[in-house]
Amino acid sequence: MTMSNTGGRRRPPTIHDVAREAGVSRGTVSRVLNGGHYVSPAAQEAVNAAIRKTGYVVNRHARSLITGRSDSIGFLLTEPQERFFEDPNFNVLLRGCTQALASHDVPLLLMLAGTEDERRRITRYITAGHVDGVLLVSSHSGDPVAEELREAGVPLVACGKPMGLGAKVSYVAADDRDGAKDMVRHLLSQGRRRIGVVTGPLDTPGGVERLAGYKEVLSEAGIEIDEKLVVPGDYSRASGEAGAERLLAQAADIDAVFVASDLMAQGVLTALQRAGRRVPEDVAVGGFDDSPAATAVSPALTTIRQPWDRISNEMVRVLLAQIGGEDPAAVILPTELVKRDST
Amino acid sequence: MTMSNTGGRRRPPTIHDVAREAGVSRGTVSRVLNGGHYVSPAAQEAVNAAIRKTGYVVNRHARSLITGRSDSIGFLLTEPQERFFEDPNFNVLLRGCTQALASHDVPLLLMLAGTEDERRRITRYITAGHVDGVLLVSSHSGDPVAEELREAGVPLVACGKPMGLGAKVSYVAADDRDGAKDMVRHLLSQGRRRIGVVTGPLDTPGGVERLAGYKEVLSEAGIEIDEKLVVPGDYSRASGEAGAERLLAQAADIDAVFVASDLMAQGVLTALQRAGRRVPEDVAVGGFDDSPAATAVSPALTTIRQPWDRISNEMVRVLLAQIGGEDPAAVILPTELVKRDST
DNA sequence: CCGGCGTCTGTGAGCGTTCACAGTAGAGAA
């Protein structure tokens, strides 16, 4: 039973205790804690030993008070709750970002802005400086929160290119157009010629690009775009189901559908099977995202994989860089065709 | 252009600025901020006006430094990531807790412990006092994290009764047994007699209780329990599908299945339909949870609603009470039968 | 021997808040 142990038993050890234990000053301990520059190897060693011995953990509040940073970041989702409940992509992204941040020892604050009230509260919270930066996920266009945060100068990285925010905000996105092209080429290579499309929301760059990829490949193949084959969706399962029904009604002779999200593709599958069309024999279905939903259905979806791990890692990297003073950046990541049973 | 405005333009206003603006002392401002006891109405008024005028927001780090509280809580999910990706119940709970906490102005830190490494890191983070308490979601038994946290004296509230932690940890749960009984009675009332069951994990109280409810009602109705009608599951969709197949193989004459989770019920539906059984004509299917999954399938699931909103609210209430010094508590909430198309 | 430089270390100040305490004023009781 040592003095140092008995003495400060009840309350956690401070940097002061570590300094005393290691026989150095607070300043030296602090320097070791923050990168260890200008510290002799001997002191370095002694401090680390003292930290282990005392079980010291830095008091983040004291640190933040003086640095002005909170060393935490917000994950902001501005989607209606139904979307959050039905689309597992959010979970994948959430997990990826949590993991990426954990390796930097930065906690993630979850902010769900489903209602106007929450939106306001969250905006206030963020602009008050309670987080150093924000990872933004919002599939819909013209997000007022994003605009406010940008104006307030809060470091911000969006998932997917945001609409109408100019080049001022960073984003990380998959190569939507390229992915769409791959899928449509794949459908073509299977001999499909009457290829319908259920688009994403066309007020978002992602939705527009995926449709553009579809049209581009068909044109290159010398197939004229039939507007009856193009029906709008909003990424929700219900809109996929409705889209497929509309497609079936407008163009009963389709032999394939390119669906701009896996969740919508689930709906498409449901509608197709209800209409007695076999997948993939009668109609091939290609999705987009490679969300967990893709393998939860039967037949398992052929889809375009968005590299979620890389997307989350890049979002975190770009955000931390921006917090460190760097300029906003846009990162486009390649996609990959995943062949399964629906084509 | 007033002096007070021009002076402190760059950096946010402090409690001191507010005090000067209002013509009172820091202490008085602080008292207003924390409930306003022992403050004259006039001072109260002046301080509030000054806060509005200066746009003051409390510096949480300074506050935490002295109070020793972090005024934030952790939401800890100790599930493999596949479970997190496929089960929308987590999202519902996450949203409920976020919302409940927001009304207390307490941020939620998301902690996903999928791997052993993360488990360790998170435990260290929590026991270091970086959060005041933890909302725990972990469907599997014998969770080492929970045990460690309990031993460290961290305020903890679990969702669902945790296995083997004794009465020492708070939890909020729906009345599993009662819900199961309602469902089986409902099945009985529809004239079903050969009722199979796909159970939840039987190393958790929830799984055990739901099965117990099933057996209890059948016994009361004078129907002998046929063990061929009881197959195990683990709440995952895949286990539901496998369970239904096994049921079909062991007891082809079933006319109903009580499934211990909606997600498994999705799998059951898939297997049943693949086997050519019509739902609900040939076989009725009853789920449990009323998860978003229940209405995403066809036919829409008859299920037992867990009152998620109340569950999250209670979890937060109990946790905050416990942080405030109260004793651990157990809350059991009533369920409700939701009749849809699968029975 | 001096001066300068680069490496390393200790020290005081201060970040913005809360808390304990001391103190004031006014009302009511003795």
Added chain:
DNA sequence: TTCTCTACTGTGAACGCTCACAGACGCCGG
């Protein structure tokens, strides 16, 4: 009047850390 009690207010002193600064030491070139 004087004393006590209650309602309210102001004032240091922390909380645990980082940062700027000053100083010590060894080494080099003049």
